[in-house]
Amino acid sequence: AQSVTQPDIHITVSEGASLELRCNYSYGATPYLFWYVQSPGQGLQLLLKYFSGDTLVQGIKGFEAEFKRSQSSFNLRKPSVHWSDAAEYFCAVGPRGGGSQGNLIFGKGTKLSVKP
Amino acid sequence: DSGVTQTPKHLITATGQRVTLRCSPRSGDLSVYWYQQSLDQGLQFLIQYYNGEERAKGNILERFSAQQFPDLHSELNLSSLELGDSALYFCASNVGGIRTDTQYFGPGTRLTVL
Numbered sequence: 066a067q068s069v070t071q072p073d074i075h076i077t078v079s080e081g082a083s084l085e086l087r088c089n090y091s092y093g094a095t096p097y098l099f100w101y102v103q104s105p106g107q108g109l110q111l112l113l114k115y116f117s118g119d120t121l122v123q124g125i126k127g128f129e130a131e132f133k134r135s136q137s138s139f140n141l142r143k144p145s146v147h148w149s150d151a152a153e154y155f156c157a158v159g160p161r162g163g164g165s166q167g168n169l170i171f172g173k174g175t176k177l178s179v180k181p
Numbered sequence: 182d183s184g185v186t187q188t189p190k191h192l193i194t195a196t197g198q199r200v201t202l203r204c205s206p207r208s209g210d211l212s213v214y215w216y217q218q219s220l221d222q223g224l225q226f227l228i229q230y231y232n233g234e235e236r237a238k239g240n241i242l243e244r245f246s247a248q249q250f251p252d253l254h255s256e257l258n259l260s261s262l263e264l265g266d267s268a269l270y271f272c273a274s275n276v277g278g279i280r281t282d283t284q285y286f287g288p289g290t291r292l293t294v295l
Contacts, residue, residue: 099283108183108271109286155224159284168214168237169273169284171224 067092069156071172078146079180086141086175088156096158098139099169100130104152112154115139126150151179184208185287187272193293199260202290204272206253212236212277213255214284215247219268230255231277259292267294 070089078084090096097116101109113124120132130141139156153176157169184207194200206213215227217240226239230249241247244262249255259266269291273284 101286108185108288109273110183111283111285114283157224168226168229168239169216170226171216173223 067158067170069158069170069172071154071156071175073175074173075176075178077178077180080148081145084141084143084146084150084177086154086156086177088139088141088172090137090139090156090158090170092137092158094161095134097161098130098132099157099159100124100128100139100141101155101157101171102126102152103155103174109155112141146177146179148179148181151177153177183285183287185272185274185285187270187287187290189290190288191291191293193295194262195295196262196264198262198294199258200262200292202257202259202270202272202292204255204257204274204287206255206272206274207285210274210276210285211253212275213249213253214273214275215241215255215257216271216273216286217268218271218289219265224271227257236277262294264294267292 068091099114100112115132153174155174156172159169186205188203211232214229218224227241228247229237233249244260247257269289271289273286275282275284
């Protein structure tokens with residue numbers, strides 16, 4: 066079955082500290098990979114995506130993610146967290162080729178709290 | 182601002198009632214997706230439309246239906262509402278077609294069933 070696992074439900078980091086949010090997926094073939102962020106009361110904003118090429122992808126707000134095919138992982142990182150990064154982060158996968166079904170499968174999300 | 186609009190922002194109704202949620206995709210996007218976000222189930226895909234036609238169905242209840250109109254806006258109809266239908270409903274859009282592309286999400290409609 067296709068699934069996305071975000072093992073950490075809630076993470077607290079100090080402002081200025083580094084961050085890594087984990088994401089593992091189970092899929093029939095290498096999917097397209099996405100990270101979205103949801104601030105309280107807001108919709109989902111795309112942080113970054115991986116379709117092909119360089120396995121280290123850069124996104125907005127200083128985030129990056131690394132695709133590791135052998136580990137079926139797509140972990141999100143940021144070297145120095147800011148208080149405004151407090152939000153919920155969702156990893157998602159989608160099928161290559163789109164076709165008739167381009168819907169995304171989401172993980173359960175990781176809520177990030179930032180200590181001053 | 183993603184360019185996807187959803188109305189209303191909040192909806193409070195009673196069990197047994199019927200509601201309609203509306204979504205306008207980004208200009209130029211042909212594909213619309215509906216997702217439900219609840220505390221217990223997380224974000225789940227409900228249904229996809231492409232250029233007016235249903236393309237894919239996910240975990241959508243029979244009490245729920247959707248359509249996409251010629252101007253490409255979409256409506257999600259929820260009927261015989263139950264307490265468990267309380268959730269945040271998102272619409273997303275992209276160009277669609279033969280290749281998966283980034284989906285851009287609207288701000289959501291928060292439905293509360295009392």
